[in-house]
Amino acid sequence: MKERKHIDRLFQEGFKDFEATPKDAIWQNIEAKLHHNKKKRRALPIWWRYAGIAALFLLLLTVGRIYFINDTSLPANQVVDTDGTFPEKSSITNNTIISSNNIVLDSIDNKDSNNLSNSQNSIQSSKVSSAFSGTNLNPDAIKSDDDNQILVNKNSPFINPFQENTIAKINQSDSDQVTSEMKKNEEGTGSNKTDNSSMANNKNAENNPLINSSPKNNATIEEAIAASKKEDEATRLNKWSVGTHAAPIYFNSLGKGSSLDAQFNENSKNGEVTMSYGVSASYALNNKLSIRSGINKVNLGYNTNNVIVFESIGLSSKSSALRNVDTYNPGGNISIISAESINNINNEPFIKTSNTSVNQSLGFIEIPLEIEYALVNKKFGFNIIGGFSSFILSNNELFSEFDGNRTLIGEATNLNKVSYSANFGLGLNYKITKKLDLNLEPLFKYQINTFNNTSGNFKPYFIGVYTGIGLKF
């Protein structure tokens, strides 16, 4: 008969010296994770911070360019489009170094020496100038030749325009073709070229600057591809979010004073409720902190009440001209004076009934840069928001308003083209789905440097209640 024993003892004895060696792969996993974490934690956020700054900088440049450079006349057509896959117009090339234009040059089979000379010239001139404006190809001449041996030169966007090899990124497969083509044509055309040193270089494939440039340019292309891959990776992290928003804006001043003229310091003033709308993009640095930027259109309206506006013909306007206002009226001079100041002098009763006001209507393009700190981050989120905005003046008008009739009378002269604001506010959001947020953000923006010559204690600000939706990806 076997001895009976408690089941606990059976297990205790069984497992007393129980040891099991795990597979080697386990340690490799652990080691990889220990080191992967270290690298990931440090490298990725830094890379992203730089990318964020770069993106913001690009955004500012783009907006600035669109805004400040009104001259959009197209330069001479520099591009000969051979297969329709490249853009026909290269208007941006003249103005920006960072350009995504592809310049396509056709090198012609050298039966016709004029054509060759054209393309050679174009290559040389492109080398020297960053603007490519000297490149005057004769498109007809080139297109008319049916036996074109096509050499495609792509201008990589990352190449320094002052480098010798600016013009060309030749596909490796093309370069051989070029060389053989050049050699073939050497006899027929060499004598015709008097001052084309680059043609002479073509005799020797190794000296050919076009060909030599290939590996270098390939490297930059690889970098570009790597960069875009990194970007792809980032979008998968679900840290980016884009959104649109609109807000009623209330504009006013903290202190007494006037932006127009000292005589209005004591007049009653009131802000108008106007609109702001725009788009924004934000990037979450971690689950608490995110950084965001965007573009908003902001309209501000501000009334100075109790003024008298009159048109004086033949009078010198100097005495009544306002310090910061430039009136325009073809017929005569418009004068605006404060009814209150007249009141003090004359004490005329009828003036008290004056209900004309001067309405200042301003428009800005706003580029905010703000940090959001999440206090609550659940289905309902609650954030504190702080940051600053840059404003670019886009609209500057002055109206006189009497019984609801508005007449354009001029513009303010003391508005800075670029101004700033310090922003502070609260953000409430409701997550409809994991990807979609509803936002409500009351923000206070204290304006800095909007006016450069104000009277009294004029401290403009505006309050907006921004509502919108955001999409995370």
Added chain:
Amino acid sequence: MFELGLKQLIENCKINDTQAQSEIYKLFSSKLFSICLKYSRNYAEAEDNLQDAFLTIFKKIEQFKHQGSFEGWLKRITVNTVLQRYRHEKVFEIIPDDFAEDEEIDIDEDSVNINYLLQIIQELPDRYRLVFNLYVLDGYSHKEIAGMLDINIGTSKSNLARARQILKKTIENYKTTRSLQSL
């Protein structure tokens, strides 16, 4: 000599020395893996748990101040890692708290393969497995277990009794089958 070496290894781990981490792993992985095997549902999950336990160990090794046994500290972290994974798995079975815990659960002494014992432990429902391991194999009291698993003492006792019953039944069935086969 060994203790001195161990102390140095621990200190080196604190400054993220890969070599030291590897040495610590070599010294203790077998012991800790046996814990993981007993407490986990199967071999693959035991491997996962061992990996998580070591990651926690190297993350928290800074907090080890050389008071008390290092091995004990490692075992506690390992057990905690496993508990974290399984403790919220509910046992959907209502068992009265006054379950007869002193019921005789004896079994014929016989050579039962350790691998078989391991297998039937792993097959227990999560909570039964954890309680049985903690009480029978690692010597924790019902009070301690109740705290660790966030259950009350009565539940811990009844879970243990239920685990014992299941194990006994399984082993007896196994033996019957075996003896029938040998006929």
